[in-house]
Amino acid sequence: MIACRKFVMPRVIKHPELRREELLDHAQVLFLTRGYDKASLNDVIASAGISKGAFYHYFASKEALLEALAERFARQALAGVKGILGDPGLDPLARLNALLAQSRQAKIETAPEAWALFETLFRPENLVLFHRINLAASASFSPLLVKIIRQGVEDGTFRTFDPEGVADIVMQFGMATHDVVAKAITGGGDADMEIAIEVLEKRVRLYEIALDRILGLPDGSIRIGEPGYVRAVMTARRRTSAGKAQ
Amino acid sequence: MIACRKFVMPRVIKHPELRREELLDHAQVLFLTRGYDKASLNDVIASAGISKGAFYHYFASKEALLEALAERFARQALAGVKGILGDPGLDPLARLNALLAQSRQAKIETAPEAWALFETLFRPENLVLFHRINLAASASFSPLLVKIIRQGVEDGTFRTFDPEGVADIVMQFGMATHDVVAKAITGGGDADMEIAIEVLEKRVRLYEIALDRILGLPDGSIRIGEPGYVRAVMTARRRTSAGKAQ
DNA sequence: GGTATAATAGACTGATGGTCTATTTTAGCC
DNA sequence: GGCTAAAATAGACCATCAGTCTATTATACC
Numbered sequence: 001m002i003a004c005r006k007f008v009m010p011r012v013i014k015h016p017e018l019r020r021e022e023l024l025d026h027a028q029v030l031f032l033t034r035g036y037d038k039a040s041l042n043d044v045i046a047s048a049g050i051s052k053g054a055f056y057h058y059f060a061s062k063e064a065l066l067e068a069l070a071e072r073f074a075r076q077a078l079a080g081v082k083g084i085l086g087d088p089g090l091d092p093l094a095r096l097n098a099l100l101a102q103s104r105q106a107k108i109e110t111a112p113e114a115w116a117l118f119e120t121l122f123r124p125e126n127l128v129l130f131h132r133i134n135l136a137a138s139a140s141f142s143p144l145l146v147k148i149i150r151q152g153v154e155d156g157t158f159r160t161f162d163p164e165g166v167a168d169i170v171m172q173f174g175m176a177t178h179d180v181v182a183k184a185i186t187g188g189g190d191a192d193m194e195i196a197i198e199v200l201e202k203r204v205r206l207y208e209i210a211l212d213r214i215l216g217l218p219d220g221s222i223r224i225g226e227p228g229y230v231r232a233v234m235t236a237r238r239r240t241s242a243g244k245a246q
Numbered sequence: 247m248i249a250c251r252k253f254v255m256p257r258v259i260k261h262p263e264l265r266r267e268e269l270l271d272h273a274q275v276l277f278l279t280r281g282y283d284k285a286s287l288n289d290v291i292a293s294a295g296i297s298k299g300a301f302y303h304y305f306a307s308k309e310a311l312l313e314a315l316a317e318r319f320a321r322q323a324l325a326g327v328k329g330i331l332g333d334p335g336l337d338p339l340a341r342l343n344a345l346l347a348q349s350r351q352a353k354i355e356t357a358p359e360a361w362a363l364f365e366t367l368f369r370p371e372n373l374v375l376f377h378r379i380n381l382a383a384s385a386s387f388s389p390l391l392v393k394i395i396r397q398g399v400e401d402g403t404f405r406t407f408d409p410e411g412v413a414d415i416v417m418q419f420g421m422a423t424h425d426v427v428a429k430a431i432t433g434g435g436d437a438d439m440e441i442a443i444e445v446l447e448k449r450v451r452l453y454e455i456a457l458d459r460i461l462g463l464p465d466g467s468i469r470i471g472e473p474g475y476v477r478a479v480m481t482a483r484r485r486t487s488a489g490k491a492q
Numbered sequence: 493g494g495t496a497t498a499a500t501a502g503a504c505t506g507a508t509g510g511t512c513t514a515t516t517t518t519a520g521c522c
Numbered sequence: 523g524g525c526t527a528a529a530a531t532a533g534a535c536c537a538t539c540a541g542t543c544t545a546t547t548a549t550a551c552c
Contacts, residue, residue: 213459
């Protein structure tokens with residue numbers, strides 16, 4: 001039992017990250033198309049072309065796979081936004097607007113593929129996955145928002161007694177917007193979409209004014225998106241998703 | 247094959263509702279304590295003391311059981327609130343405040359048992375259940391809110407261009423409040439709770455002022471809860487949940 | 493080439509949601 | 523009370539799932 005090893009000890013450090021990333025790619029597609037519950041582990045490993053033993057070498061469980069996927073989503077979402085905080089040439093309001101613009105308009109318009117994935121997160125079958133990503137994302141996103149709002153409060157741009165609370169509201173509005181957009185896109189026909197666009201455009205205006213007033217700013221200070229951008233986003237998305245089969 | 251029946255045809259109408267309700271009771275306890283996923287169908291039928299055949303006579307699937315439970319929750323939540331809309335002696339602001347008070351303070355303080363159940367909905371394992379209930383609840387709750395806000399807009403009490411949007415925001419705030427309360431209660435020790443109470447009290451004030459401003463009301467018009475009520479609720483809940491084993 | 497470990501394969505397991513067939517209970521009708 | 527058809531119930535059975543276990547191959551270092 002007590003094998004007195006001769007201490008030859010080769011230490012091997014490989015690159016399991018690559019395999020993990022590859023697995024996450026396959027899992028992402030399957031989880032988002034079928035939902036976390038409906039996509040079985042066998043589906044994932046079949047898609048990746050590996051055995052069960054290999055999978056469990058890289059991930060402790062299906063749950064761990066989900067967690068890793070959520071973390072990767074959050075990391076990617078955060079990456080495009082980090083620079084704004086570091087930019088010293090922006091005042092707090094511009095910074096907040098830049099953050100909002102970046103996290104919606106820019107991202108949506110420049111990367112419809114990424115948005116296509118994000119949008120499926122709002123489908124009911126992806127509830128679990130969405131929740132995980134949401135947790136991971138707001139854990140890293142909220143502090144950025146709080147920091148910006150705090151700066152604004154300190155230099156007098158914003159007026160509020162609860163920066164964390166306002167940050168939370170901003171996150172809530174952001175999620176609600178995504179939700180409405182996703183519902184509209186996945187929803188009914190073109191006539192429905194016209195109505196949805198109108199509703200959403202109005203909603204975005206409401207959120208803007210609400211944030212203005214909550215932060216003690218004059219109406220029209222906060223810009224979540226230009227007028228007409230909802231239509232642009234949604235027609236663009238419609239075009240993209242039209243080419244896909246189920 | 248073609249049995250030419252003599253058309254004796256007895257028609258039997260029983261009361262399957264009772265059995266269904268009973269099953270929902272057992273499912274409610276199990277789903278809320280263990281979570282929807284972790285509570286197996288066998289657990290449910292064992293708890294109810296019936297066979298699988300009997301269960302599938304009343305419900306098409308485990309999913310259908312969840313749906314029915316969510317509907318019942320929503321129905322119960324709505325029941326206590328219906329009267330407010332019918333009360334002709336209230337102006338829109340009082341009506342909105344009454345609705346907010348009813349759906350929080352009153353409900354919480356008068357029925358800690360009900361709230362204890364509700365609170366567990368926010369635990370991560372109950373995500374699916376919560377989402378269903380939330381859907382069912384807002385489907386019936388939102389129209390009430392919209393109606394009240396519309397009345398207020400018509401008679402000039404409220405000023406907004408998007409009553410549906412404001413109703414959505416009210417729902418969002420309500421959910422966020424529940425969420426924070428639940429996290430604080432299920433969270434750490436008494437010291438943490440003191441901090442949580444402070445945060446939440448501040449958050450409630452923020453939501454109140456936010457709604458005031460969104461609706462064009464003077465600050466202090468909307469009352470979600472009296473100052474100090476958060477502490478009362480949370481200490482009351484702590485006492486209740488302290489007596490329970492896991 | 494020897495060796496310890498990383499990596500992989502895939503049969504196997506226990507539990508789960510759901511199905512199926514068989515049996516008992518219920519309720520109207522003569 | 524007997525006849526009948528449906529309602530209600532029981533529980534064996536099934537396919538599928540996440541996860542385990544043992545066996546085998548590949549790799550990197552000596």
